[in-house]
Amino acid sequence: MSKIPNMPIFENAIVKRFLRMKKEETGSKSMEQYVGHIKMFFTFCGKDDPLEVERINVMDFRDHLESQNYTLKTKESKLGCLRGFFEYVNFMKPGFVNPVPKIKFMKLSKDKMIMSVEDKEKNQRQKWFDYDQLKEILNHARDYNYEIYMQLVIQVFTGCRIGEVVTLKKDNVKPFRNFLMTGIVENARKTSKEDPIYFVFSKRIGLILSRYMMYHKNKYGDQTEWLFPSLMDYQKHSSVRRIQTFLKKASEDLGYPIKSHAFRRNISTHRAKESKTSLEHREFLSNHKISSTEANHYTQISIEQRYEIYMENYPATYIKLESVIPY
Structure with missing residues (x-):
């Protein structure tokens, strides 16, 4: 222990x-x-x-x-x-x-504490990011560091936890099949269950990830198994603290609070605002391990079927966003 x-x-x-x-x-x-x-x-x-x-x-x-x-x-x-x-x-x-x-x-x-109406509205807005903010954050990250940028791309477009992103192994990311597997590493799991959580993403995000994989191969070769290796030791994965340090700096630079967990619920918020998610698919599309008996049958479907359901419920905001962010 x-x-x-x-x-x-x-x-x-x-x-x-x-x-x-x-x-x-x-x-x-x-x-x-x-x-x-x-x-x-x-x-x-x-x-x-x-x-x-x-x-x-x-x-x-x-x-x-x-x-x-x-x-x-x-x-x-x-x-x-x-x-x-x-x-x-x-x-x-x-x-x-x-x-x-x-x-x-x-x-x-x-x-x-009692808040004014203005403070309440501000507090509510800070729980999710609109199109302009997401674009601004991602562009800011791309100018700062390519690997930090890619960590945020995965967070924004899948809803993975930051702990799951930094512990991704390169073999668990399939850019041309449009999915990745998280929760492989013990300290990235929220439970003791060893089965991974699958996340799918659009073809455009798959292309962005495939370009990063080429960069990764050219820079690291076979020196590491991690998608985002530590700066100090390629045998270890990047730390959560590294991206949190960037987000703190970005908050100061851009003038609004940026918490990594906000990205996790952001795509669901945009789906809800656009009335995209049907009751039938709601739990499947949530970025949690499926728990209910009703939704559990989705664990048996193919990656292709998962992708179809994901794209049917893909927010227009995210379609627009992925078309303008840099590779």
Whole structure:
């Protein structure tokens, strides 16, 4: 198990078993989130054994969170993770009483403060990008760095998570068959399931990707398996931090906030605005692993059928955008 702090609490048998269970159930990233919350709580209360924790320790921690500049959602998430952890402790030790009550934070956090109508409209606009903004962001990225630009092209036109994009292997991208596979690498998955998620894209984006593959072959040859290798070591993939650094700079240069996750929901927003997506195809076209029984039959269809459904629901904004962005 990786990324476990060298603290006595993480040597506890119940804590070890709980984190191992979380990793198996929901993947490494979820497990690491619990590690962070457990570390923060036990550092604050000075305990080394979960069985020694009392409700007064939790209430003191709650007051501490209340005084910090966290959003309401973050505060509730931290206590919610602790409640789940202590429910497991209670399961392992039936006589133990979960010390985390179902309490709410009363103080207003930044995300709950009263906003003016203008601020609300501005906040809503910042959750997605229109045609001019997408074009501006992509052109800005192309002027900055070709590989960063291609990472954004994949994000914008497929809705992949940035963690999935930087961990793409070149063999998992098929530009002339108009699809790619993500979630191959463990730390790019949101769950512990090992099957990949398929994303299809238009023929124009396939051509843009094929040109990048030629550039990749000329620059890297057989030195790396990664579509976007690390600058320092070609045996490693590029980091999420690298593209986040660019997006922060682009936000300052262009004058509006740019978060990588906004690209993920952007294509769905444009589909909705153009009334493109039918109820029949809605879950299939979402950029998540298909979960419902009704939609699960789509996992059995061919790539060609996936492509047809994707193009039938392709927003006009994106057709226009892909025709003007550089190769």
